[in-house]
Amino acid sequence: MSHNVKKLGVLTGGGDCPGLNAVIRAIVKSAVQRHDIAVIGIEDGYDGLVLPNKTRKLTPLNSRGILHVGGTILGTTNRANPFKYRITVNGKTEIRNVSSEVMQKIKSLELDALIVIGGDGTLNIASHLYDMGCPVVGVPKTIDNDILSTDVSFGFSTAVQIATEMLDRLHTTAESHHRVMVMEVMGRYVGWIALASGIAGGADVILIPEIPYDREEVCQKILRRKKKGCRSSIVVVSEGAKEIDGALCILQSAEEGGSAERLGGAGEKAGLYIKKNTGIDVRVTTLGHVQRGGTPNAFDRILSTRFGVAAVELIINNQFGRMVCLEGQDIKSVPLSSVAGGQKKVPTETGLVITAEEIGVNFGRKA
Ligand code: F6P
DSSP states (O other): OOOOOOEEEEEEOSSOOTTHHHHHHHHHIIIIIIHOOEEEEESTGGGGGTSSSOEEEEOTTTTTTOTTOOSOTTOOOSSOOGGGEEEEETTEEEEEOOHHHHHHHHHHTTOSEEEEEEOHHHHHHHHHHHHTTOOEEEEEBOTTOOOTTSSOOBTHHHHHHHHHHHHHHHHHHHHHHTOEEEEEEOOTTOOHHHHHHHHHTTOSEEEOTTSOBOHHHHHHHHHHHHHHTOOOEEEEEETTOOBTTOOOOEEEOHHHHTSSOEEOOHHHHHHHHHHHHHOOOEEEEEOGGGGTSSOOOHHHHHHHHHHHHHHHHHHHTTOOSEEEEEETTEEEEEEGGGTTTOOOOOOSSSHHHHHHHHTTOBOOOOO
8 A cells, every 4th residue: 555654653651551562563563564664662651752862763673572561662651741741940840831842843753643552641632732733643552441432442351350360369268267358459430440350250249430339238238148158258349439429539639649640548448347337357459550560461462453553554544633443343443532531431220230230249339
């Protein structure tokens, strides 16, 4: 196919997730070997388009052996937003709009196109850069699975697999000690990881942000199980879960952290209440960043590879301002603007929640 793209840039932004390197590898292989396009790797997200000396040429040779490797060889940050860039002058931090400098940098690097691999924040920025004339396409990544317009983002499947394996381990120790085991998982404001790992890992209670929970109902469920002779119970709590009329458990505000607010403590909170009100011994495990680290599973390696190839295809077809996505079994694309500023929530009256309820899983809905 004939096209006029000679050089493209690629960056990874936001939190890392398993499969980023697999996307980079697919982009490099497809662009260089199939379409004769040079690839420039931009380091540390949008920082690489603001700060000096943060680019390097990517070749099939120097991108070898990374398909199965977690993280991102390019580095990333969730603090660099060119439209609200933090600059420290004489010890004082100022917020500046450096988007014009970013556009200038893209020009001086002679990039005909830019591929941005990221979550909602990173893709939102990409959408604004596109409005300024940047020839950009997006690839959706996040373990949270909260990006609109794609059935799934890469990284999610691996995170669910890790959480499921941890639940398998918790079952045996819970059963031995007649305990309630609470496991807090990531997911930010949506409950996809909790729901999927909870079902796959045989949880008895799953608490997700989309269904504010009644803590008394959760205790009753656990006591009913005990009465039936069940020696232990497993509770999966999404970090964004909250009680009816309750507040999010926030570890650090966005201002303190310099990026998005950090959630945490929902598992401990639920665990304390359960212990006090059932009299059963409770232990809480907060899974944390192990859900994001390490090798991507086969599903995510395949999805990442498909996304990387599809992003290059969009570029050679001059379809800028779009994000690749998965619809059913097919790779498609949608405008970046349709993704920006929203979140894909778990439906609470259809799908997996109902399946789980049919087998007796309790979401702490008020009776
Ligand atoms: O968005 C991915 C995610 O892992 C969330 O599930 C979690 O709330 C957040 O990132 C943690 O971010 P950080 O790496 O900044 O602690």
